[in-house]
Amino acid sequence: MRHWLTSSSLALALLAASGMLMIAVQPYAAGYGPFRQSILAELFMQWKDPTWQHGALLPFIAGFLALRRQKEVVELPAGSTFWGLPLIVLSLFLYFAGFRANSFYCGYLAIMLLLAGGSLWLEGAARSRVRLFSWVMLGFMWPLPFLEESVGYQMRLLMVKTTGFVLNAVGVDALVSGTALQSMPDISLGRKAGDLFSVGIAAPCSGMRSLFALLVVGALFSYFRQRVLWRRLLLFVMILPVAIVANMTRILVLIFSAMIFGQQWAIGDAEKEVSAFHEFTGIVVFLVALLLLQFVSGVLDRLCGGADSKRTRTVSRQVVAPVP
Structure with missing residues (x-):
């Protein structure tokens, strides 16, 4: 020995x-x-x-x-x-x-x-x-870093298209141009294109930056939240769509804030680069992602039963069973 x-x-x-x-x-x-x-x-x-x-x-x-x-x-x-x-x-x-x-x-x-x-x-x-x-x-x-170029651009296009689709679906006319989103012109109100909002989905806003951090958070969340391997893997796989929805939510918050409070306050301008509110909304991505992961995990527990629910019920029945 x-x-x-x-x-x-x-x-x-x-x-x-x-x-x-x-x-x-x-x-x-x-x-x-x-x-x-x-x-x-x-x-x-x-x-x-x-x-x-x-x-x-x-x-x-x-x-x-x-x-x-x-x-x-x-x-x-x-x-x-x-x-x-x-x-x-x-x-x-x-x-x-x-x-x-x-x-x-x-x-x-x-x-x-x-x-x-x-x-x-x-x-x-x-x-x-x-x-x-x-x-x-x-x-x-x-x-x-090679993923930032190969996958990042596709994520930017996906963000622009999905956000534009949601805006048009809720009645906000949006024009998609490359990796940018701007409000449509309104001749009757004298508005030009981009007067209400104009958002360029840059590389940091594509969701790639938050995606890598969310992979870590999601892996830890899946490991501690679930006890069965296939449920852990399923919850982890959901991180990609969750990250896309969470990042799109941030972009929508920025756009609606620009429509209400103005472009400079909500997003920023060329001189200021980005506003303080723009930076603060980065927290929205993680809050929404955690809520969505918790929701998916709750659905798994409801469909498949909690990890310890069956054992708890069995023990309870044994405790209350009458002694012969």
Whole structure:
């Protein structure tokens, strides 16, 4: 037993040293050109972007989730799974491939695989299964800026079209032009196009920024709110439509506020960029999203029964049953 503990401690120390070398010491890709920097330096730089700021919290969240179930892990038998070693080897290969190809994304994946392989190799499948959700949450800390260009523009178009459809459906004539929304002209009232409101759906307003943060919030909400795996996954999948509806609600709040209080107060102008109210409405996205997630979770509980309702009813019947 003592020999196993010594070898396990040595292997853990080697894996920890390898992880630190891969993340914080070894200069890695920095795009085109000969300049390189460590993955940790890249993370600190990307985390300054509001889109990826939530990533700085994920190591602490993942650590809390792991510590929360540490007692359960200790009670499980320790062991070793052979498949951990191939994952470790694959992670080192991916890290080197990313180093040669100037791709931070290969480095991100390599570090995640190193953690998974190390857990399987040192602790076994049973203990690693308990830590799985912590590992998944840690995956949200990696910035993926390429999604802002590829998916962000499509999100902007979707926001404009759906918001324009809702406005026209409720009787507010809106003109969709590219990624902008403005009020229709009214000759009888002497209004020109855009007099009531004129909103340009910029990249930060596309919903991408809130979507990545909501994925983290939604994953935690699904994990703690539901106890069955398929219901957790279903609730998590609902985050995308929930984020779209929540962001559209914010845009509608801005538009109706512009119609009532004026464009400059509600949205801002070219000189002021955005108004204080515009910034404040960012909270609306998360409030609406949480309410919608709670609603979906409540529907799941009603359709499928609460997690502990059946057990509670059974225990209650046993308590009140007469003694023969």
